[in-house]
Amino acid sequence: TNCLTTVWRLFKNLSDDQKRYEKQLIFEHPAFPRLCQQVLQNSRRMARGDLVFSLHAVVNLGVPQNTLLVQTLVRVCQERLNQLDNRCLSVLAATLSGMDKDKNVSALQAGLQLIVEQRIPSVRDVFILQNLMKCMGKDAPDFLKKKFEMAILKEIDHLTFPNALRVFLALVAMNYCSNPILNACSKKIQENIQDASFRQLILVLEACCTLQYRNIKLFSALAEYVNSTACLWDKRQIMLFLSAFETLGFQPRELMGSFAEKVTEDPEFLNLKNLLVILRVYSQLNYIPRGQKHQFFETLDSCLNKYLPQITSIELLKAVYSLCVLGYLPHRALDELLQKDHKGELILSDDLYREQKEVMLRCVKTCMELDSPSFTKPAFVLTKNFSLVSLNLAKAQKAFLELLGDEDMFQQNVQLPYKYHIDFEIRMDSDRKNVLPVAATDVHADSSVQRLAFLFVPMSAFCVGTTQPRGKLAMKMRHLNKLGYHVILVPNKKFQEMTNENAVEFLKGKIYSEDAFCFSEDNN
Numbered sequence: 404t405n406c407l408t409t410v411w412r413l414f415k416n417l418s419d420d421q422k423r424y425e426k427q428l429i430f431e432h433p434a435f436p437r438l439c440q441q442v443l444q445n446s447r448r449m450a451r452g453d454l455v456f457s458l459h460a461v462v463n464l465g466v467p468q469n470t471l472l473v474q475t476l477v478r479v480c481q482e483r484l485n486q487l488d489n490r491c492l493s494v495l496a497a498t499l500s501g502m503d504k505d506k507n508v509s510a511l512q513a514g515l516q517l518i519v520e521q522r523i524p525s526v527r528d529v530f531i532l533q534n535l536m537k538c539m540g541k542d543a544p545d546f547l548k549k550k551f552e553m554a555i556l557k558e559i560d561h562l563t564f565p566n567a568l569r570v571f572l573a574l575v576a577m578n579y580c581s582n583p584i585l586n587a588c589s590k591k592i593q594e595n596i597q598d599a600s601f602r603q604l605i606l607v608l609e610a611c612c613t614l615q616y617r618n619i620k621l622f623s624a625l626a627e628y629v630n631s632t633a634c635l636w637d638k639r640q641i642m643l644f645l646s647a648f649e650t651l652g653f654q655p656r657e658l659m660g661s662f663a664e665k666v667t668e669d670p671e672f673l674n675l676k677n678l679l680v681i682l683r684v685y686s687q688l689n690y691i692p693r694g695q696k697h698q699f700f701e702t703l704d705s706c707l708n709k710y711l712p713q714i715t716s717i718e719l720l721k722a723v724y725s726l727c728v729l730g731y732l733p734h735r736a737l738d739e740l741l742q743k744d745h746k747g748e749l750i751l752s753d754d755l756y757r758e759q760k761e762v763m764l765r766c767v768k769t770c771m772e773l774d775s776p777s778f779t780k781p782a783f784v785l786t787k788n789f790s791l792v793s794l795n796l797a798k799a800q801k802a803f804l805e806l807l808g809d810e811d812m813f814q815q816n817v818q819l820p821y822k823y824h825i826d827f828e829i830r831m832d833s834d835r836k837n838v839l840p841v842a843a844t845d846v847h848a849d850s851s852v853q854r855l856a857f858l859f860v861p862m863s864a865f866c867v868g869t870t871q872p873r874g875k876l877a878m879k880m881r882h883l884n885k886l887g888y889h890v891i892l893v894p895n896k897k898f899q900e901m902t903n904e905n906a907v908e909f910l911k912g913k914i915y916s917e918d919a920f921c922f923s924e925d926n927n
Contacts (some may be wrong), residue, residue, distance in 0.1 A: 404453040406438060407460035414464060426465055426769060431584070443472050446479045454479060455491045459498045467504055477507045484514050493531040495536030500576075512538070516547070523550045526717060529558050529566045533573035541578035548579045559587045567591035568603055571610045580614040589621040596628045601640055604629075605837055608647035619868035621770070622648065626655030633661060638672050641665075642680055649684040652873065654866040659685065667702050675710045678703065678717060682725035688866060689877040700731040708735050716749050720882060724763045727770035728874045737771065740764075764915035766878070769821045773885045780887050784854075786828075787818040796859055798899060802906040803827060805916075811840045817856075823879060827857040828888075829914065831849065855914065856888040858896040870894070 410429065417425060429435055442457050446826075449457065466473055480487075480495060487495065496515065502508050519535050526532055536543075536551050543551075555570060562570070567588040574581060592599065592607060599607075604625060611618070611705040629636065629644050637646075642660055648655050666673065666681065673681070682703065692699045707714075707722050714722070723740050726733050743749045750760045772778060796815075803813050807829070817825040830839045833851035844852050864876045872880060872892065880890045891913050901909060 404442075404449070404457045404460075407442070407464075408456050411460040411463055429464065439466070439472050443475055443809050449479075451483060451487050451491050454483065455487065455494045455498070459494050462498050462502060468505065468508075474507055477511055481507070481511045481514055484511070484518055487518075489526050489528065489531050492518065492522065493528075493534040496535045500538045500540070505766070516543070520547060520550070522546075523554050526554060527558060529555065529562060529570065530556075532887070533566065533569045536570075536573035537576040540576055544595055546579055551577070552579070552581045552584060553718055555581075555584050559584070561588060563594035564591055564593055564598060568599070568607070571607055575610045575613050580616055582616070585614070585616050585685055586618070589618045589701050593621060593624040596624055601636070605643060605647060608644070608651065612647070612650050617651070617653075617867050619653075622651065622653045622655070626653075627656045630655070630658040630661055633658075633665075638662075638665060639677065642677060642684075646680055646686045649687050652688075652863065652865075652867045654688045654690060654869070654871060656690065658773055659688070659690045660692055663690075663695065663699050667695055667698045670706055673706045675714065675718065678706050678710070679722060682722050686725035686728040686874045689729075690871060690873045700726070700729070704731070704733045704736070707733055711736065711739055716743050717756070718764055719743070720749065720760060720767075724767055727767050727774070728878045730770075730774055730878070732771060732774060737767070739769070765822065766875075769882065770878070773821070773882045778885060782883060784819060784886050786814070788814045788816065795895065795899070798903070798906060799827065799857075799859060799893075799910075802903065802910050803829075805903075806907050809840075811842060812838050814841050819881065819883075823883065823886075825856045825883070825888070826859045829855045829857075831855065831914075835915070854888045855885050855912075857910075858890060858895060859893045859898065862894060862896050865894070 414422065414425060414429075436722070439461070442461070443774050446454065446457075454476065458473070458480060461473060461476070462468070468474075492515065495511075496519075499508060499512055499515065505644075516539060519539065523532075523535075526535075532554055534550060539547060539551075570584060571588050571592075574584065596604075607621075608625070610616075611621070625644075626648065629641065633641065645655070645659065645662065663685075703726065707726075711719075719736065723733060723736050726736075740749070744764065749764065752758055756762065759905060793816075800815060803815075804810060807813055812829065814828040815826065817828045819825065828841075830844045831837060831853040832839060833853065835853055839852065858876075858879075860872075860876060864873055865871060866873060870892065876892075880892075883890050893909075893913070898906060898909065
């Protein structure tokens with residue numbers, strides 16, 4: 404056992420290429436078969452620690468699972484399961500988590516789960532607990548996940564930084580979001596962030612995404628740390644951070660601003676893949692660098708033009724769509740895209756992503772018209788009003804009715820050109836003091852009439868922890884503004900939580916407040 408575990412300790416620190424070479428040397432060494440034979444013959448007489456560590460070593464060295472050696476060690480572990488202490492159970496759990504399911508492995512896992520259920524209350528070692536959590540995995544019953552949660556919480560005051568990272572990943576393995584544990588782990592990670600490696604930080608962000616856990620303090624601390632140590636990171640590493648933040652819906656402003664400067668100053672590192680990532684991140688998070696907007700866009704446009712001869716149709720559509728969402732029209736790329744669309748090369752009849760591509764292309768064409776410098780605000784916008792309102796807007800309908808006194812004073816479920824939709828629309832005089840009847844203002848176009856568009860949006864439409872609209876919503880706001888509307892965003896979840904009286908007061912404040920009417924394309 405000592406020989407096997409020593410070989411494994413040396414082996415695991417090698418690079419992948421070295422591992423392949425050393426594994427071949429180990430397996431071809433004349434002493435290795437004899438060593439394996441000795442382990443096989445003595446498996447039933449081994450001490451419990453030697454037994455589980457031998458299994459752990461041979462599995463991780465790559466001895467095939469269907470060999471007599473591995474299968475025998477698995478069966479002996481099953482026979483002696485009740486004799487294993489907590490440390491041995493932890494090692495066994497870690498080993499099984501990396502093995503394929505077969506008859507013997509499944510039987511051992513089932514037995515291990517029963518033992519773990521009984522032992523959890525007595526385990527005080529967080530390292531052992533998180534190992535067991537990983538082994539139990541997402542298929543563990545809810546009551547067992549809860550037992551693990553209670554056991555971890557008992558030891559939460561003694562949590563070390565390495566164990567905080569491990570517990571984070573163990574919760575992912577179990578697909579179990581425990582906010583008390585995650586909050587404690589997040590605090591420990593923030594306190595020791597300078598000790599974390601690049602890979603560890605990325606794993607934390609990926610874990611937050613998997614568990615749908617949003618912690619603004621943690622995200623801000625990570626973003627601030629990466630930004631303050633940017634000189635130590637490769638540009639591609641920073642891009643991976645930004646991509647992870649985008650997946651979480653979090654906008655790290657300072658980091659995005661400083662990285663935009665790097666892109667503008669030195670765009671040579673932008674291969675096509677990197678360019679597409681940057682375009683996606685900045686458009687989805689609705690970030691336009693302050694003071695260098697045109698230089699940033701022109702740099703990205705120039706890079707995109709360089710790749711036009713080799714770019715695929717879908718990559719071209721994604722790139723152009725991202726720039727259009729930000730309000731920039733890349734003319735050469737647009738011409739190329741429209742040519743492909745005209746030739747029928749962009750959207751094929753049997754395309755699995757046909758609907759998604761059609762939506763993106765429609766947005767691009769809308770941007771070409773509304774974001775063109777030659778576009779002028781229309782004096783009158785043709786709308787269609789549908790009386791039916793979705794159930795989640797019934798409260799808002801009732802509040803508008805109580806506030807304005809008559810259904811003729813507002814429109815609901817309004818359909819506009821360019822396939823845009825408004826939840827509620829009201830119209831006011833030029834001084835923004837009085838609400839006007841909709842029918843009266845529809846009779847003739849009047850530029851002095853103020854049109855208010857109320858959009859009740861989910862929290863996912865905002866960057867996490869803010870009321871900063873994400874890309875597609877920001878584009879819609881910009882276009883409604885071009886069509887003559889003052890856009891008022893209402894976070895629907897918060898609105899639904901209000902009392903009826905507060906809901907009415909909230910809408911009243913939005914209607915008669917000048918601040919609520921403001922919309923600027925500069926999101927910084």
